[in-house]
Amino acid sequence: MSTEKIADAVKFAYWVPNVSGGLVTSDIEQRTSWEFEYNKKLAQTAENNGFEYALSQVRYEASYGAEYQHESTSFSLALLLATERLKVIAAVHPGLWQPGVLAKLGATADHLSGGRFAVNVVSGWFKDEFTHLGEPWLEHDERYRRSAEFLQVLRKIWTEDDVDFRGDFYRIHDFTLKPKPLNTPERPNPELFQGGNSTAARQNAGRYSDWYFSNGKDFDGITEQIDDVREVARAHDREVKFGLNGFIIARDSEKEARDVLREIVEKANRPAVEGFRGAVQQAGNSTGDKKGMWADSSFEDLVQYNDGFKTQLIGTPEQVAERIVDYRDRGVDLILGGFLHFQEEIEYFGERVLPLVREIEAARSTDRERVGAA
Template sequence: MPGTPVDPTPLSFAYWVPNVSGGLVTSTVEQRTDWGYDYNRTLAQLAENNGFDYALSQVRYMASYGADHQHESTSFSLALLLATERLKVIAAVHPGLWQPGVLAKWVATADHLSGGRAAVNVVSGWFKDEFTALGEPWLEHDERYRRTAEFIQVLREIWTSDDANFAGDFYRLHHFDLKPKPVDVPGRPHPEIFQGGNSTAARRNGGRVSDWYFSNGKDYDGFVEQVAEVNAHAADAGRAGAVRFGLNGFLIARDSEREAREQLREIIAGANVEAVEGFRSAVQQAGSSTSDKRGMWADSSFDDLVQYNDDFRTQLIGTPEQIADRALEYKRRGANLLLLGFLHYHEEVEYFGRHVLPIIREKEAELVAREPALVAGA
């Protein structure tokens, strides 16, 4: 992308924690993964020794989309933090099911126990049954995102103020003082706050209040569109340059492109049609509930939804060299982090660290050397 400043900071990598049963694709294809703690403890240690900076624990409270069993995200995240030394773990949480002051306290404690490595992904929610089954009100789409914006503002206020006050439509603070505050980490004013979504409301929140904006799997054009819009909202809010961007991708790295493409074909051929169609019905109804029909999964195909975050669209599929080239093209378009899923977690995380990451780092160095003027202007 000529004329686009290149961020000299190395591309970061995260992985989806498989803390729910069923793996990350809804298919009968073999998935060598496990939702239990022992497997995930080993995985977290493998990940931090193979170049991963973050892990994201999923949140699901009821069975859905093939995930019959689930471990709760915050407690599981803390367990992984205590089992590792460098890995940052992001716990996904829902406003409406969490009170932000209680979560702020939990994160501060987890942050101290882990030496400053706790983070949160604030999820506005699409699964209506999880709220209604628990007797909680289900808000319309844009109202859920308004609540999320306040939730994030309250977290930041509590973590950074000795006399926290907030008056919103959903939350109130009256002279609240959290002690201890989260760990003082150089360059980090408070634990990192991630947030995702595709809708106009999600993009607005990403620009105005979040530290990180997660995009579902996208091709180049789709990702560039989101980056530009979120950055415009950030600039309007006086936060130009404050938001970093993560992109979902399902990684299939094999010694040959033919092997990788055949693996993708097998995944889709083995799709659980009933489960995928059920998920498509639920989430596309949620996506189309937005006023401009631009919500999550609004334009996802059946094949896209075999992986429930549209991660095949990012096309991180092929040889290590091909994947490295594609990863760096996303970096040039604004990606700071790639959030990855795998079919066979232990083996493929190690393969990534041994065969893919070294090529990415080599090509990053070449990119900086080749475009110094752009880097200097970043």
């Protein structure tokens, strides 16, 4: 078990439902909406219930249950302007964005929000989004090489003047961005998140990003990833924080929570799940070491399309809180939560689960101090 920590307390984020269809590809009722007014209220509810971050999804056209989609950066800015404390992470695709243009947008969003804008660099899994827009589709490792350059260019433009960058994918010549992001001690430059399970993704995270996002994982799976990324980061004199995806089903009884999971899977939209499975598992299996995202995901795992059931945040408030702190003890800094009924379940989480997380964290910290003093 890894006990190294960067933050004292685990932080919480939620998936912004800015695409239709909810967070599970199932015909079960999902009391949620992709429309702005719903999401505006949800963001305000989340920041008042202990959530520090929200992640806006990126899809450019209908796919696998997501018939409608709002663009992530504009939607993120709207949510930032509707809230006071929430940090909103916009997912973006290198290959569909020029990094200097995104750097300009990000600096403006950072000023307008008082330093709360962040970026999640997504290397891409949905081939049609690129080919339908007339853009080349690169193979897995080439996409991550492009993302590595993208992360470097963003950081340079946000922190340096007269930027020159000569890469295989991007060429920047004597470029200076003004104004730059706020970059105060309280609000440093926009945080850079990056996900993926593959060796290439881990290398990028360890070398260039502030945060590494993982798909849903059990204890052994996340520990292996954290240890690997930390080793890369230390080799480059860096530290990286870790976010973990988990679909949260907290109910008054464990039976009720397990029944909800069972119903979600039983009512899965099989053609949509199988279509998604075919699209993503070829990406995961295209890596040489088979460590790509979704490479080992079962049908049930993919009903929640980021393997959120694997994290097993399912049960009573006490059970979910205990498991969250167990992940914290293994080095997870942030839980990225998905929910079936977002508005009411985020309220339930803030009232019933999060206070227990803080109690357990405090008790374990006291125990560690007592053992250390003995």
